[in-house]
Amino acid sequence: TQLLEQSPQFLSIQEGENLTVYCNSSSVFSSLQWYRQEPGEGPVLLVTVVTGGEVKKLKRLTFQFGDARKDSSLHITAAQPGDTGLYLCAGAKTGNTPLVFGKGTRLSVIA
Amino acid sequence: DAGVIQSPRHEVTEMGQEVTLRCKPISGHNSLFWYRQTMMRGLELLIYFNNNVPIDDSGMPEDRFSAKMPNASFSTLKIQPSEPRDSAVYFCASTLGWSTEAFFGQGTRLTVV
Numbered sequence: 001t002q003l004l005e006q007s008p009q010f011l012s013i014q015e016g017e018n019l020t021v022y023c024n025s026s027s028v029f030s031s032l033q034w035y036r037q038e039p040g041e042g043p044v045l046l047v048t049v050v051t052g053g054e055v056k057k058l059k060r061l062t063f064q065f066g067d068a069r070k071d072s073s074l075h076i077t078a079a080q081p082g083d084t085g086l087y088l089c090a091g092a093k094t095g096n097t098p099l100v101f102g103k104g105t106r107l108s109v110i111a
Numbered sequence: 112d113a114g115v116i117q118s119p120r121h122e123v124t125e126m127g128q129e130v131t132l133r134c135k136p137i138s139g140h141n142s143l144f145w146y147r148q149t150m151m152r153g154l155e156l157l158i159y160f161n162n163n164v165p166i167d168d169s170g171m172p173e174d175r176f177s178a179k180m181p182n183a184s185f186s187t188l189k190i191q192p193s194e195p196r197d198s199a200v201y202f203c204a205s206t207l208g209w210s211t212e213a214f215f216g217q218g219t220r221l222t223v224v
Binding site: 033035038040041043044046048088090095098099100101102103104 | 115140143144152153154156159165202204208212213215216217218
């Protein structure tokens with residue numbers, strides 16, 4: 001059983017469209033992180049959210065942590081081909097436990 | 112800093128052979144993690160170390176897998192004997208603290224034929 005469920009698994013959209021991907025769990029997390037992974041590379045951190053209800057923006061990317069700290073979403077506005085990649089969410093149950101990762105959403109933005 | 116360095120980048124080996132993957136974490140980081148990534152199972156945590164001490168190896172799939180961290184700047188993951196189902200990308204990551212930002216290496220793509 002996957003602790004963090006990400007949806008959708010695959011997403012293919014046209015340049016300029018908006019999209020939202022989700023990361024859900026039945027467990028509470030002390031913090032949640034989003035990473036992006038490009039082919040042949042390791043994941044790279046985009047953002048960390050720690051407070052229930054927190055919203056963080058990174059240019060065209062908006063991240064939200066659920067009020068109950070069990071879920072999170074990533075919204076991309078006006079997607080560009082450079083946004084293509086595997087988006088992974090990762091959570092830590094406490095400050096002294098390692099990160100566990102979801103399987104990711106594989107995004108393809110077509111020009 | 113050069114980041115987390117893994118070697119080799121690619122490894123092709125025959126079933127039954129011993130495989131050793133290497134990792135140099137970021138200097139000053141005190142936690143090191145080994146992950147395995149496949150399309151089917153995603154990124155799985157195999158084992159992690161804190162201050163060079165193995166903390167939890169419950170993610171290691173079988174006794175054929177072993178990992179060591181002899182000092183703060185080097186870790187190895189060994190598979191002996193290797194099997195085709197071990198084919199995957201193996202990542203090493205280091206952090207300053209347990210659940211802070213994880214810095215990943217570029218991974219080792221292992222193919223066992």
